Amino acid sequence: MATPPSSATPPSSSPFRTVAVVGLGTMGTGIAEVLARSGREVVGIDISEAQAARAAAALEASAARAVERGRLTEEERAGLLARVRTCADLRAAADAELVIEVVPESYEIKQQVFRELDALVRPDTILATGTNALSVTRLAAESARPERVLGLHFFNPAPAMRLVEVVSSVLTAPAAVSAVTDLALDLGKEPVAVGDRPGFVADGLLFGYLNQAAAMYEANYASREDIDAAMRLGCGLPMGPLALLDLIGVDTARTVLDAMYAASHDRLHAPAPILRQLSEAGLTGRKAGRGFYTYAAPGSAVTVPDALTPDPEGAGLPGRPVRSVGVAGSGTMASGIAEVFAKAGYQVVLAARTAEKADAAKARVGASLSRSVAKGRLTPEAAAATLERIAPTGTYDDFAEVDLAVEAVAEDLEVKRQLFAALDKVCKPGAVLATTTSSLPVIACARATSRPQDVIGMHFFNPAPAMKLVEVVRTVLSAPDVHATVREVCAKIRKHAVDCGDRAGFIVNALLFPYLNNAVKMVEEHYATLDDIDAAMKLGGGYPMGPFELLDVVGLDVSLAIEKVLHREFRDPGLAPAPLLEHLVAAGCLGRKTGRGFREYARR
Incomplete structure (x- = not known):
């Protein structure tokens, strides 16, 4: 793993003592800061004098914050700022050993920059494009020095993100790739060498996912809040996909996806129509103050309520009373769900195909509770009380009086249908029947009963005691008060419920x-x-x-x-x-x- 450099002047063996950055938006300013922190002389260039001034002010503010946080001394701050000069004239790049352009994602704009640089810089200067969507090969082919053109894709925010994709075309000289890779390592980054195709590695995977999320929202399958919460809590991601699209810029995402689709012809890369609609309306995300969400001001990260924001009171139909819960199954998921309900104070009947399997599942809960006690997350008394609330059994007949029955058996539709048919006969009228399936149709389980209106999906994530998300899956037959019941139960067991319809994969x-x-x-x-x-x-x-x-x-x-x-x-x-x-x-x-x-x- 690379070690971040100090702000001291780098040794003479370090590559590229002087670097020019063309385009001083957020990314260009961040790259300039990274280079200056490494001790290099940086020339920041933007055709807008106002933008160049804003970039200089942003660098000063960032350096001041670093001093406040003890990451830089006052002397280092002064040295860093002295190494950066900003201007509006491209001729200032003439003596740079490396030029990194980070201008808007447009072939015309980038090609114009490269043509002008060809006439200005030294013969041995390397020209790097910061594109993540356009063809590096096409940009290189129109340069007078195609062997010295490559891609250098930083991630936002550049000072914090460690990845740098080094992109070579079929025309790029290996020596140029090697020199830029050495630079990335010297900057404390992790370089990944990739070939020239839209999106490269990270964005090539990321933007397909973002596009699918936009299409899911556009189809009214789930709310923007539920889509984002599902991916944060279900996958541990730092941001939900729609919030991330607003951060990246809806127009930028559309540009990247257009380029990806042109190369792949994969429908998953065809930009969701909502991306075009938002872009053409000027609702491009945070920078505009509105995209999928509404923000306090253009450029703000603070969301504010709008017409689509859910009612925080959540007033609606009351659910059915739930005092006892039956959990069907003996595997890891079943024992984890039983633990969750018992911790929340519910009386739990844990049923398996045999009494021995049920006892083993309860023992697994006991072991989990003991680990929580050892880590100080639970008192011995609370652990004992939780375990006492779980009654293992080898027969589903003991579900006769439960208010909620949760199925957590094998992910096999026929096995689940047989179980729901059995629960239909055993459970009392009005009991809610829930399946934890992650991929099978909930309606198929519901149709195995004589009460499909009482059946709903309640998809927990593994490990159930730790994961906060539950996908609440309504079929076209699920009764409104059944949905309300499960939402209320999720709140009591301290899980975040998201609503979705009964289709493959849920959210x-x-x-x-x-x-x-x-x-x-x-x-x-x-x-x-x-x-x-x-x-x-x-x-x-x-x-x-x-x-x-x-x-x-x-x-x-x-x-x-x-x-x-x-x-x-x-x-x-x-x-x-x-x-x-x-x-x-x-x-x-x-x-x-x-x-x-x-x-x-x-x-x-």
Whole structure:
């Protein structure tokens, strides 16, 4: 791992003592700061004198904050600012060893900049484009020095984000790539070498996911708040997709997706119509003060209520009273859900196919509670009381008096239908019947009963005691008071409920698994390695795990099954499971649980 450099002047062996940055928007200003912190002389250039002045002011404010936080001394701050000069004249780049352009995503604008630079800079100067959507090859081909043109894609905010994608075209000289890679390392960044295609690695995966989220919202499948909360709480992402689109800029996202679609012809990359509608209305996100959300002012990160903001009071139909809960199943998910309900004060009947399996599931809850006590998260008394509220049983007949029955058995539709038919006979009238399925149709479970209006989806995430999200899945037959009941129960067990309809993948899996599938396709096409893709998404996207780490944890067989369900539901060729994933599953390489998936693991 690279070590961030100090603000002292770099040793003479460091590449590029003088660097020009053309375009002083947010990204250009951030790149200039990173370079200046490393001790380099930086020339910041923008055709707008006002923008150049704003960039200088932003650098001063950032350096002052660094002093306040103890990250820079006053002397280092002064030295940093002295190393940066801003102006509106491109001729100031004449003596730079490296020029990084970060002007708007337009071939015409970028080509004009490159033509002017060709006539100004030294023969050995390297020209780097900061594009993430346009063809580096096309920009290089029209330059007088195509072998010295490459892509250098920083991520926003540049001072904080560690990933830098180094993009070479078929024309780029290896020596230029090597020099820029050394620079990225010297800046304390993690460089990933990639070829020239729209989006490269990180944005190539990220923008397809963002586009799917926009389409999901446009279809009125779920609210913007629920889509964003689902991906933050269900996947551990730092931001929800619609909030991220507002941060990136809706117009920028549309430009990137247009370029990706032109190259791939994959419908998943065809920009959702809402992106065009918002862009043409000038509702481009935070910078405009309004996009998917409304902000306190242009450029503000603070959202304010608007006509689409949900009523915080949540007034509506009251739910049915729930005092006792039945949990069907004996696996990890069933025991975790039983623990969640018992902790919240519910009396829980934990039923399995045999009394021995039910006892083992309760023992698993006991072990989990003991770990919580050891970590100081729970008192011994609270743990004992929680365990006391769980009654294991080997028969579903003991669900006769429960108010809510939650099914958490194998992800097999026929098994679930048989169980719901049994619950229909056992449970009292008015009991709510919930399935925890993550990919199967809830309506199929409901139709196995004589009371489909009482059936709903209640999709917990694993591990249930730790994960805050529950997807509440209504079918076309679910009664309104059943929905209200589950929402009230989620509040009592301290889970964040999001509403969605009964279609494959619900919110989280419908957005997550196409992204994972596209990562596999990227490896199939030999565009990037497993390690580079995982690093790109963790360092450039802020993901807690890379896609291949996650696939191996989830299980390749489980992932393949979900992707098949999504493909079957939406009939989109872009959702067809990647052949490499199918081959690994056929070979028995299912991930960590078998010791081998995309990577190999030490057997326990």
